[in-house]
Amino acid sequence: MSSASEVETAWGADRPESTPGSKKSDPILVVDGIRRTFGGLTAVDVDHLEIQRNKITALIGPNGAGKTTFFNLITGFDAPDAGSWSYNGEPMSSLAPHKVALKGMVRTFQLTKALARLSVIENMKLGAQNQKGENLFRAMMRGWKDEERANEERADALLKRFKMDHMREEFAGGLSGGQRKLLEMARALMTEPDLIMLDEPMAGVNPALTQSLLGHVKELRDEGRTVVFVEHDMDVVRDISDWVVVMAEGKIIAEGTHEEIGKNRQVIDAYLGSHHDEDLTFDDEEE
Amino acid sequence: MDFQSIIVNALQAAVSPEAAIFALAAIGLNIHFGYTGLLNFGQAGFMTMGAYGLAVPVFAFGWPLWTGVIFGILAAVVFALALGAPTLRLRADYLAIVTIAAAEIVRFLVRATSLSDITGGSNGINGFSSDFYDLNPFTESIKFGPFSFLPRTMWAIILGWVLVLLGIGFCYLVVNSPWGRVLKAIREDEDAARALGKNAYSIKMQSLIIGGIFGALAGMMLAISTGSVQPSPQDLGPPKTFFAYAALILGGTARLWGPVVGSIIFIALLQFTDGLIRGAQSAGWIPEWFISGTEVGVMRFILLGVGLMLLMLYRPQGIFGDKREMAFDV
Ligand SMILES: Nc1ncnc2c1ncn2[C@@H]1O[C@H](COP(=O)(O)OP(=O)(O)OP(=O)(O)O)[C@@H](O)[C@H]1O
Numbered sequence: 001m002s003s004a005s006e007v008e009t010a011w012g013a014d015r016p017e018s019t020p021g022s023k024k025s026d027p028i029l030v031v032d033g034i035r036r037t038f039g040g041l042t043a044v045d046v047d048h049l050e051i052q053r054n055k056i057t058a059l060i061g062p063n064g065a066g067k068t069t070f071f072n073l074i075t076g077f078d079a080p081d082a083g084s085w086s087y088n089g090e091p092m093s094s095l096a097p098h099k100v101a102l103k104g105m106v107r108t109f110q111l112t113k114a115l116a117r118l119s120v121i122e123n124m125k126l127g128a129q130n131q132k133g134e135n136l137f138r139a140m141m142r143g144w145k146d147e148e149r150a151n152e153e154r155a156d157a158l159l160k161r162f163k164m165d166h167m168r169e170e171f172a173g174g175l176s177g178g179q180r181k182l183l184e185m186a187r188a189l190m191t192e193p194d195l196i197m198l199d200e201p202m203a204g205v206n207p208a209l210t211q212s213l214l215g216h217v218k219e220l221r222d223e224g225r226t227v228v229f230v231e232h233d234m235d236v237v238r239d240i241s242d243w244v245v246v247m248a249e250g251k252i253i254a255e256g257t258h259e260e261i262g263k264n265r266q267v268i269d270a271y272l273g274s275h276h277d278e279d280l281t282f283d284d285e286e287e
Numbered sequence: 288m289d290f291q292s293i294i295v296n297a298l299q300a301a302v303s304p305e306a307a308i309f310a311l312a313a314i315g316l317n318i319h320f321g322y323t324g325l326l327n328f329g330q331a332g333f334m335t336m337g338a339y340g341l342a343v344p345v346f347a348f349g350w351p352l353w354t355g356v357i358f359g360i361l362a363a364v365v366f367a368l369a370l371g372a373p374t375l376r377l378r379a380d381y382l383a384i385v386t387i388a389a390a391e392i393v394r395f396l397v398r399a400t401s402l403s404d405i406t407g408g409s410n411g412i413n414g415f416s417s418d419f420y421d422l423n424p425f426t427e428s429i430k431f432g433p434f435s436f437l438p439r440t441m442w443a444i445i446l447g448w449v450l451v452l453l454g455i456g457f458c459y460l461v462v463n464s465p466w467g468r469v470l471k472a473i474r475e476d477e478d479a480a481r482a483l484g485k486n487a488y489s490i491k492m493q494s495l496i497i498g499g500i501f502g503a504l505a506g507m508m509l510a511i512s513t514g515s516v517q518p519s520p521q522d523l524g525p526p527k528t529f530f531a532y533a534a535l536i537l538g539g540t541a542r543l544w545g546p547v548v549g550s551i552i553f554i555a556l557l558q559f560t561d562g563l564i565r566g567a568q569s570a571g572w573i574p575e576w577f578i579s580g581t582e583v584g585v586m587r588f589i590l591l592g593v594g595l596m597l598l599m600l601y602r603p604q605g606i607f608g609d610k611r612e613m614a615f616d617v
């Protein structure tokens with residue numbers, strides 16, 4: 001577990017201010033005035049948000065806060081009523097989802113999307129980008145065999161890392177909920193993303209595996225990737241996040257390290273306001 | 288009742304040009320529905336494109352038959368683009384509605400009186416296929432044991448099944464490729480494919496075009512083998528599409544040989560039940576008040592429908608299908 005000082009040390013001189021919408025020294029994603037309404041309901045209304053490159057940012061908030069909708073907007077799966085955002089300095093508004101993915105911003109889904117009637121290994125190989133064999137004419141010519149072999153090796157290595165290599169030939173439709181989560185995350189990694197956005201990646205994954213998965217997420221950061229993840233389990237958030245962004249009723253209400261967020265009155269109110277019975281585990285066990 | 292001749296007729300039907308026509312149409316539907324999950328209910332429209340694309344240049348402009356092959360394929364590509372462009376970004380059911388309507392629209396269009404100089408109107412087009420039959424090496428009927436084929440039929444059978452084999456070869460190559468994997472991914476969950484950087488719209492369009500070309504080939508084969516193009520419901524109307532679907536599902540969707548074996552069995556069964564009913568009738572086993580002579584054609588489709596329902600109950604994956612895959616059907 002990372003202690004308070006560890007997170008602070010990691011940031012060093014780049015330490016952002018702990019205010020909603022604060023500036024980051026090297027943002028990979030910058031969001032401005034993005035708003036999405038469903039009828040009378042404002043699901044997302046974010047004035048400004050920056051995500052620091054090469055860090056693990058947790059996006060938390062009560063149910064219905066707009067986290068998934070925010071993911072949908074940023075990755076092109078949904079269109080906002082207003083607003084703009086840029087990725088690596090490049091405007092991304094109204095880009096089709098597959099183009100977003102090709103630029104290196106790849107997301108997973110809260111409700112997993114395993115491709116049921118494809119085997120686990122085929123699911124994985126689908127993730128590889130810019131495959132020659134995905135062109136119809138080249139597909140006929142069989143010039144893609146070497147590439148396919150290389151992708152398969154990479155897929156096998158990832159499956160091993162996620163302890164799913166024994167399920168290689170199974171249909172994805174036969175996997176358990178937790179296994180599907182793992183497969184979807186591993187498949188997203190096949191794309192070699194720069195920014196990976198995980199929507200509740202640990203939901204339904206058994207605790208023993210969660211620990212090793214958390215290790216993998218940290219490895220992603222160490223490989224130079226940026227991770228944004230939505231999570232309800234505060235232990236997980238405390239474990240791996242370098243930064244925490246809190247959403248409630250569509251707005252960013254707080255940003256900071258997990259210690260700061262755990263003490264933030266507004267955040268606690270936001271959770272208690274909508275979920276009186278929710279078990280709040282903000283009180284840091286290390287204290 | 289002469290069982291031998293009923294069976295001989297059924298087997299002869301199994302290899303007939305008609306079976307090859309269904310096989311081609313069903314291969315196209317297998318690409319659409321089996322692999323990509325596209326609901327094309329207008330395969331007859333693609334067949335119309337092929338049939339008229341083939342016959343019109345000969346009939347209206349006096350061009351050689353081979354130019355018609357090119358026009359037939361081009362017409363199918365244009366038809367696919369016109370159907371796909373507005374619908375493939377929408378939910379799957381839009382394509383289904385648009386294809387079934389468009390197929391009927393083109394059939395009514397080609398039979399319009401005002402177009403009869405070009406399309407032959409409601410009379411259709413005859414006598415455009417001589418370029419093909421001039422090449423026929425067979426001069427007398429071909430006999431294998433109890434089977435006998437007219438020279439023209441034999442020549443059409445060869446063309447039809449060569450096309451089917453080429454089509455299967457093509458499918459084998461593309462379906463077992465990364466391209467084919469994207470097709471299946473789109474069938475399973477389009478958004479998952481898009482999240483992984485696949486241009487689902489473009490790939491669906493490619494699938495619609497390729498499967499549509501197979502439909503056009505079926506239409507050309509129909510035109511060639513019968514030597515005529517008719518804008519009738521039996522030839523190019525909705526029943527054609529649904530029989531091709533029946534053949535595909537019978538054989539097993541998303542299986543390489545499913546549409547071919549399904550078509551063979553479909554046509555053979557159709558012929559067999561027809562022979563059986565007629566035989567039973569002439570033997571006096573079925574009273575006239577129960578099924579009259581003209582009702583036999585209808586009766587065999589009823590029997591076939593019951594047969595298909597039984598198949599769906601006891602073997603929903605079709606003859607070649609994988610039972611395991613059916614378990615995850617969503
Ligand atoms: N397609 C839609 N149509 C109508 N309302 C929607 C739609 N999608 C989301 N909403 C609404 O927008 C709000 C935000 O939903 P969202 O799924 O983004 O929340 P979330 O923060 O991901 O919640 P959870 O933690 O439960 O996953 C909710 O009130 C939800 O009902």
Ligand SMILES: [Mg+2]
Pocket residue numbers: 067068069110199
């Ligand atoms: Mg959500």
